[in-house]
Amino acid sequence: MPQTILVVEDEADLLRGLRDNFAYEGYRVLTAADGEKGLALALKEKPDLVILDWMLPAMDGLAVCRELRARGSMTPVVFLTARGQEVDRVLGLEMGADDYVTKPFSVRELAARVKAILRRAAGMASRPSTFALGDLHVDAGSFIARRGKKEIPLGRYEAELLRVLAQRKGQAVSRTDILNEVWGVDAYPSDRTVDNTVVKLRQKIERNPRNPRMLLTVHGVGYKLVDPAGP
Numbered sequence: 001m002p003q004t005i006l007v008v009e010d011e012a013d014l015l016r017g018l019r020d021n022f023a024y025e026g027y028r029v030l031t032a033a034d035g036e037k038g039l040a041l042a043l044k045e046k047p048d049l050v051i052l053d054w055m056l057p058a059m060d061g062l063a064v065c066r067e068l069r070a071r072g073s074m075t076p077v078v079f080l081t082a083r084g085q086e087v088d089r090v091l092g093l094e095m096g097a098d099d100y101v102t103k104p105f106s107v108r109e110l111a112a113r114v115k116a117i118l119r120r121a122a123g124m125a126s127r128p129s130t131f132a133l134g135d136l137h138v139d140a141g142s143f144i145a146r147r148g149k150k151e152i153p154l155g156r157y158e159a160e161l162l163r164v165l166a167q168r169k170g171q172a173v174s175r176t177d178i179l180n181e182v183w184g185v186d187a188y189p190s191d192r193t194v195d196n197t198v199v200k201l202r203q204k205i206e207r208n209p210r211n212p213r214m215l216l217t218v219h220g221v222g223y224k225l226v227d228p229a230g231p
Helices: 012-024 035-045 061-070 086-094 107-125 156-167 175-183 191-205
Strands: 004-008 028-032 049-053 077-081 099-102 130-133 136-139 144-147 150-153 215-218 222-225
Touching (some): 004 012, 012 028, 035 049, 049 107, 099 107, 156 175, 156 191, 156 222, 191 222
Parallel strands (some): 004 028, 004 049, 049 077
Antiparallel strands (some): 136 144, 215 222
16 A cells, blocks of 8 residues: 655645655655645544645644644654744754755655655654653653653653664664654754753653663763663
């Protein structure tokens, strides 16, 4: 069965062009010309990926992405926008987008990014969604960790970082690998992104963030996740 791509774009010519190009590539393509219809289609059809214009009638792309994430959808989202400022790019990614393409763009480049994101999404499906580290119980799919009766909310990237490390528990994972598997190399090309997320995550899950026992630094390499209770 072909993978499904939803394209939400209010420029009619661009919408038709993207529909035809991705259909030619073998995808099943759904389309919507405004944000409300796009959100409804995304929730009903559960596509494998959404290509989402930033500026849309009825409901803008940022609101659509935010609502998808609020409803627990992890469907990859690629923003299309004429905006090129860094603050907009970062805002979209922080709202849960997987990539960001500025108009005008090459359809060939967009198609390559889509393929890369779908490959990464397939890898995510093989990672554990729920796991325990000592008395900490993580439900990454719901963006929640629990310690006793205390509920600890997790950000999307925090949850995915934990899943990547949990998949290779006890092994050192490089910053480059984490960056590629969680954010994608084109999204945040900086190791500091990983480090900053680890700092925030330790504040949430470690009893003493200054002396972590679960999320450990492997100097010169990256990070690893260990069970403080042992094997």
